[in-house]
Ligand SMILES: Nc1ncnc2c1ncn2[C@@H]1O[C@H](COP(=O)(O)OP(=O)(O)OP(=O)(O)O)[C@@H](O)[C@H]1O
């Protein structure tokens with residue numbers, strides 16, 4: 009049984025097609041990332057998983073039953089967590105626990121505050137919390153319910169490196185324990201650190217869904233930045249290397265670096281030629297990560313085909 013199984017989901021806001029025939033499968037214990045340009049439909053899709061709205065078309069099953077999921081099975085937030093500003097972090101969690109009929113003293117509040125790294129500010133009013141602290145408190149609130157599916161909209165938004173580490177650790181541990189996580193992010197590094205599988209949305213449609221490794225492998229020829237002590241000689245050698253294209257517009261030709269586009273075998277050839285000519289290679293690296301390149305290629309194609 010999949011934790012999430014969506015088939016042909018569409019969602020309209022007036023004339024706007026927010027989701028257009030979306031399929032999604034997420035297996036138990038997976039951390040699945042949603043990525044896509046602004047307005048692609050990520051928040052809309054996460055809202056459907058949380059039961060905040062219903063799809064106009066298609067079928068959506070969560071935890072083996074038609075959406076919306078039964079209370080307690082799913083937790084999370086979109087567009088920032090709902091919190092009481094005049095209460096402290098601890099009081100917010102206690103209020104939530106009581107709303108759900110639990111005894112605030114035994115609900116595990118200190119534990120979840122510790123997990124997200126908010127122990128030191130547990131008794132501060134949420135009014136004074138930064139964006140990153142609110143995000144972490146929202147995650148703590150979701151953890152209180154021990155959900156089987158956790159849904160988070162841009163959970164890394166506003167997090168400092170320490171906060172991010174807390175959140176990543178918590179999400180990996182939850183997934184290890186069998187909780188399924190679906191999250192959105194604009195950060196490729198986050199997705200690479202967290203998710204085995206991603207779904208890329210562009211203008212409401214799925215343009216890729218599957219393992220991250222497959223996405224990088226599908227990416228086209230990449231652009232690489234080459235730095236050598238002798239850029240003029242290196243340029244001449246690059247120009248004479250078969251299968252390699254010099255991207256020599258002035259904007260990207262900064263200092264001793266030049267940009268080339270090539271498949272990997274042509275790059276190998278270039279490095280061999282440079283070394284044979286006695287030119288050292290200081291750096292040869294993708295201009296953007298393979299994942300980001302694949303993302304840009306897939307979403308640009310979608311925009312231009314509309
Ligand atoms: N409540 C709403 N009323 C009208 N239009 C909406 C509503 N919610 C979303 N939309 C529209 O649906 C589309 C998808 O929006 P959504 O918020 O899901 O995108 P997103 O991928 O989360 O974008 P972002 O990266 O900016 O958060 C957009 O065109 C948006 O304007």
Ligand SMILES: [Mg+2]
Nearest residue numbers: 050051052161
């Ligand atoms: Mg959004």
